[in-house]
Structures are given as structure tokens and as C-alpha cells.
Amino acid sequence: KYGIFENINSLKELAQMPQWTVEKPLRVATGFTFLAPKFMRENGLKHVTFSTADGALEAAPAMGIADAIVDLVSSGTTLRENDLKEIEGGVILESQAVLVASRKSLIQRKGVLDTTHEILERLEAHLRAVGQFTVTANMRGSSAEEVAERILSQPSLSGLQGPTISPVFCERNGRVAADYYAIVICVPKKALYKSVQQLRAVGHSSSFTYIS
Secondary structure (H helix, E strand, O other), X not given: OOHHHOOOOEHHHHHOOOOOOOOOOEEEEEOOOOHXXXXXXXXXXXXXXXXOOOOOHHHHHHHOOOOEEEOOOOOOHHHHHOOOOOOEOOXXXXXXXXXXXXXXXXXXXXXXXXHHHHHHHHHHHHHHHOOEEEEEXXXXXXXXXXXXXXXXXXXXXXXXOOOEEEEEEEEEOOEEEEEEEEEEEEEEHHHHHHHHHHHHHOOEOOOXXXXX
8 A cells, every 4th residue: 555655654764764865865745845855854864855746745656756745734634545644753843723803803893703703613613523523322221310320420421511312212012102312422532432332331222323
């Protein structure tokens, strides 16, 4: 999948590869023609050439015009789709977007303050949701309270404020019954597997649904 880079997972390992020589240097495609060469020199990569490319740099290695790229990365999805991987120690700089507003405009222009509040609420909601999963499962129980007691007995199942528990109605012998309850909890991505194990331990009895 990664060719000669299959077992290369750090910048140090990349620098130690014997393939890079004066005659055959590491070819890097990037738009950061000042930062990238400086970074490579400081990290022991001597035999490197740089080229600029228009459009998506992720395609450069597949096209055979580069061995590696230096580019902006957010989630890393585009890299994975192009069979590329990030390497340890390869972060040149970190950046973030900042919302800047004019205090005068917020006061004087009608509707600007309300619009700004809406933007901030949406941004905050997105940032809080990053790294969180919503887990849905069904559990048999005598009441919502009884199911809640079992759920809250496990440390990873409390969610942000607590689990949402709703009856699941089904027809039995011509009558409507609610022997099962749907549980919805929000858990951190790093605690997802542990939360699933704890749900099974307290009586989960159906398949799980994860929504990120």
C-alpha cells in the first residue's frame, strides 16, 4: 500500500532511509516553499528537492512526481483516500481559524449581533461534538428508572448529562407492551469500546448504533 514507506512511521525513520542521495533525492511537493525546506534541513534531511503543484497535492505521489507532500491537513480523510499517511514528528506548524468582529458594527448594524450569536453557537456545538459518539441500544427492563439505575452504575455510561431512555413499544398477543427501552448516550471516542462492554455487562440485548 505504501511501497518503500510501508514501515516508515516517523520523520527520523524517513531521514535515515538509504535511498536518498545527491543523485536521487527525496522529492517533496508543497506550496510551503520556505517553511518546508527549512524544516527538512533542521531535521537532518539533506538530499531533498521541492516542487510546487497546482490543485490537490495528494495526487502528486500517485502521479509519480513526488515521494512525499507537505500540505495543510485537517481530518486526514483525503490523505487516507489517496493511500498517504502522516508520520510522527512531521508537523511543521499548527494553525487555527479565529472569528474577529467589529464592536462598532455589532452595536450599530441591525441583525449583526444576532447573526454572530448564531454563528458562535454553531461553532461551539461542532467543537463540543468533535471526538464524541452517540450510542443507541435497546435494553430489557421493568421501567425506565430501573434501566437508568443499571446504566448509571457504570462509570462510562453517564453521557454528558445522563442517558436518554425511552420505551420501545411492540405488539404481543394483540396488546401493546413496552418491555424494552431505547438507551441513547454520548461517549468520548476513546471510551467507545469500553462503553459498549459496560452496556453488555448491564443487560444490553441488541445491536449497537454509533453516530459520530
